[in-house]
Amino acid sequence: MKIEVYETYNSVKEADIRDKLAVVIDVLRATSTIVTSLNNGCREVIPVSDIEEAVDISKNYDREECLLTGERNSLKIEGFDLSNSPAEFTRQVVKGKSVIITTTNGTNAIRQAGSAKDAVIGSLLNAQAVSDYIISKGEDVAFICAGTEGKFSLDDVLGAGAIIDRLDREGIELELDDLAVVAKFLYAKHRDNLEDIMQKARHFNSLKATKYYEDVDYCIKEDIISIVPEYKDGVLK
Numbered sequence: 650m651k652i653e654v655y656e657t658y659n660s661v662k663e664a665d666i667r668d669k670l671a672v673v674i675d676v677l678r679a680t681s682t683i684v685t686s687l688n689n690g691c692r693e694v695i696p697v698s699d700i701e702e703a704v705d706i707s708k709n710y711d712r713e714e715c716l717l718t719g720e721r722n723s724l725k726i727e728g729f730d731l732s733n734s735p736a737e738f739t740r741q742v743v744k745g746k747s748v749i750i751t752t753t754n755g756t757n758a759i760r761q762a763g764s765a766k767d768a769v770i771g772s773l774l775n776a777q778a779v780s781d782y783i784i785s786k787g788e789d790v791a792f793i794c795a796g797t798e799g800k801f802s803l804d805d806v807l808g809a810g811a812i813i814d815r816l817d818r819e820g821i822e823l824e825l826d827d828l829a830v831v832a833k834f835l836y837a838k839h840r841d842n843l844e845d846i847m848q849k850a851r852h853f854n855s856l857k858a859t860k861y862y863e864d865v866d867y868c869i870k871e872d873i874i875s876i877v878p879e880y881k882d883g884v885l886k
């Protein structure tokens with residue numbers, strides 16, 4: 650099985666993923682939030698790039714049926730129901746709702762994965778479940794890291810490394826590209842204390858400076874969720 654890791658969604662071209670399973674990763678925090686929301690029983694998640702697009706889509710729903718969510722500069726968008734903090738996406742809040750979400754990087758990465766043969770959402774929270782899903786599909790994999798404002802992001806590469814490590818431990822024969830080798834090595838070296846290496850990530854430190862600092866402790870938990878959201882026709886279920 651061939652495994653590629655793309656350091657940001659900008660580095661992925663349609664032809665790169667047309668015949669592959671894309672796994673989108675934004676550990677801090679978009680994919681962690683989406684996995685949490687679907688695990689807590691929301692009906693669907695609709696990832697969009699722009700605030701205006703999110704508001705337009707919400708007009709197709711009764712206001713009580715949907716939640717407008719997301720962030721800019723890590724903070725809640727004015728007039729929206731929720732930010733991009735997984736702590737806000739509790740069962741009580743999201744159950745049965747359609748969640749419309751726009752974030753700076755993560756939702757763009759998901760949209761980019763729309764041209765892949767199949768696309769799913771990964772994070773540390775559901776790393777084992779994603780590894781099991783990949784094995785069940787048996788397709789070559791392209792990890793699409795969201796990155797942070799067009800740059801490589803340590804937290805995403807560790808997330809990809811966590812899943813590659815699990816595939817490797819299942820005895821799957823893997824053909825890794827260079828960044829996949831780095832991701833696997835980095836995760837294996839730091840698996841026993843992910844917080845230490847995460848502290849070096851730029852986005853970790855910018856979140857620590859906000860009221861959302863506890864999200865970081867949550868997003869680095871491994872294998873506490875066993876669902877794998879699939880992205881089809883613009884919707885995550």
Ligand code: MLT
Pocket residue numbers: 675677678679680720723724733752753754755756795856
């Ligand atoms: C993003 O999509 O850029 C991130 O999820 C930002 C954040 O932490 O809210």
